[in-house]
Amino acid sequence: MDEPRFSTIIEPFRIHSVEPLRMTTRAERREYLRAASFNLFQLRAEHVLIDLLTDSGTGAMSRDQWAALQHGDESYAGSPSFYLFADAVRELFPFRHVIPVHQGRAAEKILFTALGGPGKVVPNNTHFDTTRANVEATGALAVDLVVAEGRDPASDHPFKGNMDLAALEQLLTTSGDDVPCVFVTITNNSGGGQPVSLENLRGVRALCDRFGKLLFLDACRFAENAWFIREREEGQGDREVADIVREVASLADGMTMSAKKDPMGNIGGWLAMNDDRLAEECRNMLILTEGFPTYGGLAGRDLEALAQGLKEVVQHDYLRYRIRSTAYLGEALQKRGIPVLSPFGGHAVYLDARALADHLDPLEYPGQSVAVALYEIGGIRSCEIGTVMFGRQPDGSEVPAAMDLVRLAIPRRTYTQSHVDYVIEVCEQVAARAHELPAYRIVEEPRMLRHFTARFEPVTG
Known part of the structure; x- marks a missing residue:
């Protein structure tokens, strides 16, 4: 017998604790x-x-996340909470280096300090505010290359966050020596929270391979993007969201993350990558600005809560x-x-x-x-x-x-x-x-x- 369908949207949780709202005139x-x-x-x-x-950071943590806080180990170096966190990240994003930070803009600051500078050009489907600011703070130029449909509020294109591949190819052809990396924001917040398709990401990856460029994801709403891929992209409807996320990650060389979004945290983030030399430079900057590499500006309890949140968000x-x-x-x-x-x-x-x-x-x-x-x-x-x-x-x-x-x-x-x-x-x-x-x-x-x-x-x- 077929599963009955209902029109009511039911929250898959019960309310355990409440906080008051104040009415004003x-x-x-x-x-x-x-x-x-x-x-x-x-x-x-x-x-x-x-x-x-x-x-960002305004969601409600789950019962299991609150319980995870009690497991937090606050050792300055080598906390077991970091290794639990790093394993949870690599379960979805299998990059060699996982560098915790207090929030996403810290990851951007560290990465663009390493890769940016006067004369550099960083393309993105659409930079969000802190991303653009951190690029421009180094003297580099932030360029938006979203598809034309992404600039039309009325367009019903299913993947309005897609990168304009022709425009990216032209930029890499004419200014490739000035491009240290290519960024793709999933979902595309500045463009209305619009998703990016797997097909488009594969196209970006092919161009990066052809021109020898690193591809980074601004992936703070990765699970929502994967759900849209599952719902809208041909051939993806029977896949697990976690598997789609892993494929998305496999197309990139690294990522920045504000864990205050899809990872369900009230604070936190990370920078991840495969390049050993770049990771070493970023870790040195992390120690200077955020903290030791096994806490990166976060308490151990925050790392534990994020590890649990990463499990819950792909459900x-x-x-x-x-x-x-x-x-x-x-x-x-x-x-x-x-x-x-x-x-x-x-x-x-x-x-x-x-x-x-x-x-x-x-x-x-x-x-x-x-x-x-x-x-x-x-x-x-x-x-x-x-x-x-x-x-x-x-x-x-x-x-x-x-x-x-x-x-x-x-x-x-x-x-x-x-x-x-x-x-x-x-x-x-x-x-x-x-x-x-x-x-x-x-x-x-x-x-x-x-x-x-x-x-x-x-x-x-």
Whole structure:
């Protein structure tokens, strides 16, 4: 007899512990916004009702992860927790060298300090914010080479995160001597959490072999990417996610990882590779900046929790729930005529702020305007991914980003369906007022990664 099918999305877990949410009034939120200079990163967390700023480090750890914390060994050197962690990493990513760090941007800093520098060029499908900043901080140029469909919010291409192979080949032909490595981000966060296909990765690998280049993965959402491969790519539907992950890893020479995403950690990351010389250089830099190679800025208990999280994230029941519950939000917004990027990503739904607030020029920051409105109306914190984040160029000039999006990033195993239903209602109210949303201007900003600390004000009159 066939297995019965149900439409209800059921979480594959029970709630064991809860933390309170504080309700605020709209008048209070207006004051909080002014005090934060209209930068949602500057809000106090207790003033946020539903926090969709990021899925990085904000998820709920499992019972078994909390139990694993008690096994943590805090020896400065040679902790058994490190070897447990390294084995768990190599079970999915069989690289020779596994170097723990406190989070993904530390891995990027170490790697690009070793490989970057003035005159170097680092191609990626799309660099995320810290990746781009760490490339550019060395004087190198970060180049985005995503396929054309990845720049079109309405395109239904199943793998909009794919690298443009023709563009990569042209870059390697004309500037190959300046390219120390090729990067592929899975899933492609800046492009809407879109996946990369196995076929595309094989194509990138072939070009790297042909031109003698290292291929690195920014793999922080590797399990979600593998699930999309299983669901969307021909011939992959009967495979175990863990096996797909291993094949993806086999195509690369190394990886950076923020373990605050798919590995289910509240902190942590790693840098992994096969090259012995490069690994030695990176380890020396690790000791200088992060810590000894068997802890890398993490406590032993963190390493234990990540080892357990790597087992849990490739479970099909979890991934089915994770991807389906994200789609539930996206489908509901689409049904209400709210423009969103499609297909939906695994970790987030992205509002198309440029289409939603189409009376605003990209240099008037429509993404920031929509994100501020979501908080003012409903206490939802989200993240602008558009011209604020990516518009400023290394020479100080400013241009519109490829897209102006607002990311509703869903923390793992944290919110229930009623929370998501509330988010849908708030988005509907913001959309009804979108034509009234003001432009914003930046009144103060740092030289790099301005979206974290910039001060804004609405343009009135």
